[in-house]
Amino acid sequence: MYLICGTVPKKDLPLTLGEVQFLGPVISLDGVEIPCTQGTAALISAACVTTGHFRLSPPRALLVGDDGTGKGSRVLYDYLIKNISALSPGVLLLHYMLPVMGLMKKVCESVSKAKKRPFMIADAAAMYAAKAAGLSASFDLFTPDLSEMAFLADPDAMHPAYVSRHLFESDASKIPELVAAAYRHKNAAKMLMVKGSTDYIAADGKIVGTISEPDVPTLEAIGGTGDTISGMAGAFIHGGFRPLDAAQWTFRANRMAGQYAGATPATRIREIIEALPRVFDEHLEGWKKTDKSS
Amino acid sequence: MVFGFTKKNNFEGGGLVLFTSVEEAIAAEKILKAAEYETKLVAPPPKLRKGCDLALEINLIEKTGVERMLRAKNLSFLEILPVKSGSELLQVVQVTDFGSAIMVKAGNMKLTFDSSSSVILNVSGGGCPDIPFLHAEMLDKRLAEAPRPRDVGYTLCSLMLDRAFVESLDIWSNGRK
Numbered sequence: 461m462y463l464i465c466g467t468v469p470k471k472d473l474p475l476t477l478g479e480v481q482f483l484g485p486v487i488s489l490d491g492v493e494i495p496c497t498q499g500t501a502a503l504i505s506a507a508c509v510t511t512g513h514f515r516l517s518p519p520r521a522l523l524v525g526d527d528g529t530g531k532g533s534r535v536l537y538d539y540l541i542k543n544i545s546a547l548s549p550g551v552l553l554l555h556y557m558l559p560v561m562g563l564m565k566k567v568c569e570s571v572s573k574a575k576k577r578p579f580m581i582a583d584a585a586a587m588y589a590a591k592a593a594g595l596s597a598s599f600d601l602f603t604p605d606l607s608e609m610a611f612l613a614d615p616d617a618m619h620p621a622y623v624s625r626h627l628f629e630s631d632a633s634k635i636p637e638l639v640a641a642a643y644r645h646k647n648a649a650k651m652l653m654v655k656g657s658t659d660y661i662a663a664d665g666k667i668v669g670t671i672s673e674p675d676v677p678t679l680e681a682i683g684g685t686g687d688t689i690s691g692m693a694g695a696f697i698h699g700g701f702r703p704l705d706a707a708q709w710t711f712r713a714n715r716m717a718g719q720y721a722g723a724t725p726a727t728r729i730r731e732i733i734e735a736l737p738r739v740f741d742e743h744l745e746g747w748k749k750t751d752k753s754s
Numbered sequence: 755m756v757f758g759f760t761k762k763n764n765f766e767g768g769g770l771v772l773f774t775s776v777e778e779a780i781a782a783e784k785i786l787k788a789a790e791y792e793t794k795l796v797a798p799p800p801k802l803r804k805g806c807d808l809a810l811e812i813n814l815i816e817k818t819g820v821e822r823m824l825r826a827k828n829l830s831f832l833e834i835l836p837v838k839s840g841s842e843l844l845q846v847v848q849v850t851d852f853g854s855a856i857m858v859k860a861g862n863m864k865l866t867f868d869s870s871s872s873v874i875l876n877v878s879g880g881g882c883p884d885i886p887f888l889h890a891e892m893l894d895k896r897l898a899e900a901p902r903p904r905d906v907g908y909t910l911c912s913l914m915l916d917r918a919f920v921e922s923l924d925i926w927s928n929g930r931k
Binding site: 618 | 816836848866868887
């Protein structure tokens with residue numbers, strides 16, 4: 461099971477667990493429609509399109525409404541602490557939620573009691589909580605952007621808003637140094653997918669891949685283009701592909717989808733996601749053949 | 755499958771609200787507790803001490819919501835600081851000019867607006883739960899008509915988005931008026 465957990469901008473949505481579907485303008489969970497916009501909804505949409513391509517079981521989602529007060533997030537944490545061991549997903553992806561270090565620690569403790577440890581992915585504030593609580597090594601994959609990479613590299617920052625100025629001002633050429641610092645301070649997951657003008661893949665402290673083509677600079681401005689990366693990567697791993705292949709194909713597919721969608725700063729994330737099936741149809745087999753690790 | 759809501763738990767702390775007087779600190783605790791914020795009255799460490807020697811510890815991540823609540827109740831405070839010494843809120847912003855649009859980045863948040871109309875085209879980055887709400891609230895509005903993130907959001911991500919928003923307004927009003 462590929463389980464995606466997060467909050468959505470639907471304040472009254474109680475904690476809901478079920479299979480999700482991507483319907484274009486919205487995703488559907490247990491009959492509830494949630495707009496496909498920046499955040500966990502975009503992540504789920506990309507995950508659904510990817511699992512759909514491989515005819516895999518669609519992801520299940522554990523979602524709750526939260527407008528930022530953290531009430532919904534705390535319900536989500538509590539549910540995971542009590543039930544994650546029994547749910548026993550193969551891939552567990554934690555996303556938008558108020559970063560509460562103590563609760564993230566309890567979630568990780570509960571995960572450790574599962575018969576089979578899931579492949580653990582954290583992005584967005586779930587990654588902030590994991591890093592701030594010193595739990596990064598419990599995760600298999602983080603998907604930071606450049607500013608979040610600076611946050612992981614800063615041993616003292618508890619949120620990206622408190623990153624040291626010199627780290628925040630690092631440009632993309634400094635990513636290898638930031639990656640090294642994050643691993644040195646034990647603030648990195650086993651694998652990092654660093655999103656930027658050049659995407660970096662790091663594993664166990666070393667840069668193992670970079671992707672910079674096609675170059676679509678406007679992707680950075682579009683809300684949700686990082687979320688689609690996490691959702692796709694989780695789906696590839698759910699499909700049994702190796703993490704390095706999952707990372708490479710994800711980065712390429714996201715860039716290619718941006719190019720196919722003719723991305724401008726005004727493009728909406730749904731347009732990028734809708735271009736993914738064409739990308740998969742036209743390129744995935746070729747990538748599988750050329751990548752040595754497949 | 756739907757599950758019910760439960761109450762808050764697990765106090766994280768990490769932020770200190772500093773006051774001029776003890777009375778203000780006690781009144782603030784009352785106001786924030788009534789609004790279901792988790793707080794703790796503490797003595798501020800000597801390094802951070804300003805005003806009186808009673809401070810209110812809050813969950814730092816909730817700084818934006820706490821500030822707004824205290825202002826709404828006309829309760830004066832000196833400032834909100836991280837407990838950890840040496841931590842300073844990022845002040846720097848970075849600007850990217852796409853020609854037809856300008857992207858302003860503050861911390862982990864980016865706001866992109868149309869250079870000829872000031873309409874907000876996209877909000878990206880961040881990870882706290884109020885960001886998707888702000889995304890929906892702000893998109894397709896002109897900068898002058900959009901809500902300020904600090905007036906709607908609750909978290910440090912919304913505070914960073916507010917920085918990007920204020921800088922965008924400044925760029926727009928100075929450069930394109």
